[in-house]
Amino acid sequence: MTVYSEKRQSLWLESWHRLRKNKxxxxxLVILVFLLFVAIFADVIAPFDFRTQNLNAVFVKPNATxxxxxxxxxxxxxxxxxxxxxxxxxxGFIAVGIALLIGGFIGAVSGxxxxxxxxxxxxxxxxxxxxxxxxxxxxIVAVLGPGITNLMIAVGVSSVPSYxxxxxxxxxxxxxxxxxxxxxxxxxxxFRIILKHVIPNTLAPVIVQSTIGVAGAILxxxxxxxxxxxxxxxxxxxxxxxxxxxxxxxxxxxxxxxPGLAIMITILSLNLLGDGLRDVLDPKLKE
Amino acid sequence: MIKYxxxxxxxxIPVMIGVSFLVFTMIHFTPGDPVITILGETASQESIxxxxxxLGLNDPFLVQYFTYVRNIVVDQDLGRSYVxxxxxxxxxxxxxxxxxxxxxxxxxxxxSIGIPLGIISAVKQYTWIDNVAxxxxxIGVSMPIFWQGILLIILFSVTLxxxxxxxxxxxxxxxxxALTLGTGSAAIVARMTRSSMLEVYxxxxxxxxxxxxxxxxxxxxxHALRNTLIxxxxxxxxxxxxxxxxxxxxxxxxxxxxxxxxxxDAIRQRDMLIVQGGVLVIAFTFSLINLFVDIMYAFLDPxxxxxxx
Numbered sequence: 001m002t003v004y005s006e007k008r009q010s011l012w013l014e015s016w017h018r019l020r021k022n023k024x025x026x027x028x029l030v031i032l033v034f035l036l037f038v039a040i041f042a043d044v045i046a047p048f049d050f051r052t053q054n055l056n057a058v059f060v061k062p063n064a065t066x067x068x069x070x071x072x073x074x075x076x077x078x079x080x081x082x083x084x085x086x087x088x089x090x091x092g093f094i095a096v097g098i099a100l101l102i103g104g105f106i107g108a109v110s111g112x113x114x115x116x117x118x119x120x121x122x123x124x125x126x127x128x129x130x131x132x133x134x135x136x137x138x139x140i141v142a143v144l145g146p147g148i149t150n151l152m153i154a155v156g157v158s159s160v161p162s163y164x165x166x167x168x169x170x171x172x173x174x175x176x177x178x179x180x181x182x183x184x185x186x187x188x189x190x191f192r193i194i195l196k197h198v199i200p201n202t203l204a205p206v207i208v209q210s211t212i213g214v215a216g217a218i219l220x221x222x223x224x225x226x227x228x229x230x231x232x233x234x235x236x237x238x239x240x241x242x243x244x245x246x247x248x249x250x251x252x253x254x255x256x257x258x259p260g261l262a263i264m265i266t267i268l269s270l271n272l273l274g275d276g277l278r279d280v281l282d283p284k285l286k287e
Numbered sequence: 288m289i290k291y292x293x294x295x296x297x298x299x300i301p302v303m304i305g306v307s308f309l310v311f312t313m314i315h316f317t318p319g320d321p322v323i324t325i326l327g328e329t330a331s332q333e334s335i336x337x338x339x340x341x342l343g344l345n346d347p348f349l350v351q352y353f354t355y356v357r358n359i360v361v362d363q364d365l366g367r368s369y370v371x372x373x374x375x376x377x378x379x380x381x382x383x384x385x386x387x388x389x390x391x392x393x394x395x396x397x398x399s400i401g402i403p404l405g406i407i408s409a410v411k412q413y414t415w416i417d418n419v420a421x422x423x424x425x426i427g428v429s430m431p432i433f434w435q436g437i438l439l440i441i442l443f444s445v446t447l448x449x450x451x452x453x454x455x456x457x458x459x460x461x462x463x464x465a466l467t468l469g470t471g472s473a474a475i476v477a478r479m480t481r482s483s484m485l486e487v488y489x490x491x492x493x494x495x496x497x498x499x500x501x502x503x504x505x506x507x508x509x510h511a512l513r514n515t516l517i518x519x520x521x522x523x524x525x526x527x528x529x530x531x532x533x534x535x536x537x538x539x540x541x542x543x544x545x546x547x548x549x550x551x552d553a554i555r556q557r558d559m560l561i562v563q564g565g566v567l568v569i570a571f572t573f574s575l576i577n578l579f580v581d582i583m584y585a586f587l588d589p590x591x592x593x594x595x596x
Contacts, residue, residue: 127305130577131570132532139310142554142562143317219431226433227539227551239433246437246540253441260434268429 018280025276031269039086046079050236059252068258071241072248077255080236081262087237088218088266091152095217096210098156103163104199104206110164111171112194122168125161133158137220141229151230155220159213166209170202204281211277215270222263238263288585288592295581299574306570307359311352314559324369324557365564370556375564379546383568385455386534386545389464393530393537396469397476398523404473405480406515410507412485420477427474432533436467436540453542464541468533472526479522484515517587524580528573 019025038045054074062069068077110118128136140154174180183193224230225239233240238259245255322338339345343354358364365375408420443463444452454460488511496510535547546565553561585592
């Protein structure tokens with residue numbers, strides 16, 4: 001047992017060493033950690049409250065006091081972008097958590113037990129895949145109504161199919177392995193086999209998918225915010241900030257520049273890290 | 288081949304039944320009474336009860352679902368808008384060409400930028416051309432389309448004043464929306480084409496072609512490209528779904544009267560039959576595109592054709 005866990009540890013350690021050599025992935029990780037830091041310490045970093053309006057200082061161009069300028073209500077854009085990181089990252093991670101939990105369960109049960117479970121779940125997945133992800137998210141928001149929790153559920157549930165498929169495919173190949181047969185021969189229950197052997201061995205592709213998935217979830221949430229169905233004002237979600245700012249782009253493009261940059265940098269960091277992780281953890285998928 | 292195509296067409300039916308059931312169930316259990324949406328908060332109980340009966344809202348859930356499906360199949364009737372009382376089908380049909388045109392233009396941009404970029408990157412692997420192309424592809428993948436749309440408007444409509452920022456009637460009006468929608472997808476297609484091409488490049492038959500003394504151009508076009516395209520076609524098919532979704536956002540940026548814009552407005556007004564109809568029509572379009580892609584796939588990949596000989 002000790003040998004087994006040491007081996008496992010060294011495998012992860014080796015992956016980490018390989019990831020460290022990938023400069024782009026390290027850059028992605030550094031940016032992501034920085035963004036997480038900003039999100040956690042938003043109260044300390046933001047010089048102004050994100051709601052405070054100052055009608056004497058509307059549309060101020062970026063300067064020493066207001067680094068990113070102010071919006072049409074005189075609110076400090078830098079502070080709103082900083083607080084926005086908290087909302088966007090939270091939605092990204094929790095939505096992926098929801099997708100992973102439901103999709104992982106569906107994929108594991110379908111792949112491991114096959115038969116009627118597989119047929120039923122996979123037809124459900126086919127049906128969900130027939131609706132474009134953002135449209136599925138829009139429909140769920142239409143049903144649940146706006147709000148951060150509903151947005152997380154909408155974005156999470158709409159990405160369930162991709163996780164279900166990946167986990168199912170991996171579980172199906174792992175199921176054929178001799179060590180699973182050995183575990184069964186030793187009298188392990190299905191539940192124990194899934195928990196102890198199948199899930200740990202599907203982690204690599206799931207981690208890769210999740211990293212890129214967080215990027216997708218943040219983009220979906222921002223897209224919903226942009227069309228007015230996401231986080232409602234005055235909460236500073238980056239997509240809704242872009243939507244509010246686009247009415248003033250002729251004279252005050254800075255209203256859209258910074259939330260746009262923030263989304264792009266976040267997505268870029270997750271994509272860089274995701275690409276690196278894929279090369280390290282999932283050589284089969286290597287581009 | 289005919290057998291394969293026939294089987295594939297039959298697969299669309301259960302998926303569409305599933306989509307209609309899923310969407311109908313979701314909308315059915317949405318909080319809020321459609322009768323109140325139609326008649327307003329001040330309506331009398333009598334008129335509320337009467338309309339409920341007329342719309343069949345007192346019937347059991349499954350009866351309502353089967354009536355809805357029957358009306359679609361037999362009369363192409365998707366119900367009437369709660370707000371305008373116009374038929375949902377005609378509301379959608381009048382806007383559908385714009386959404387489809389937008390998505391198709393997006394695919395056109397995606398293919399015409401993505402595939403050449405991916406091929407050049409693969410052929411010139413690890414040179415500066417490859418690095419620059421893949422850097423832009425990475426930026427393209429990470430750029431939210433709604434921000435890109437705004438940046439294109441700032442550059443081409445506000446600063447240079449050479450292209451209009453709204454509408455969708457003339458070809459000039461179509462350029463910015465198509466670019467906005469297609470470039471992100473082009474980046475994904477470029478990355479996929481590059482990796483697929485590199486995979487094909489390692490194959491023995493490419494070495495054989497080269498050793499026969501063929502020029503690099505012939506090797507790429509005659510031998511590598513066809514096999515490279517097989518996975519790329521799948522990605523383009525998947526991208527179409529992404530582009531249909533993206534069209535909703537693009538329609539918002541450029542004020543294009545399309546199905547997406549119609550649905551977003553309907554959600555705000557709680558006009559749920561429009562939302563339901565919109566999802567069905569877009570899902571049906573996506574299923575047909577996937578069907579087309581699978582058939583294309585069979586034409587490109589002799590292995591699939593052989594299975595059904």
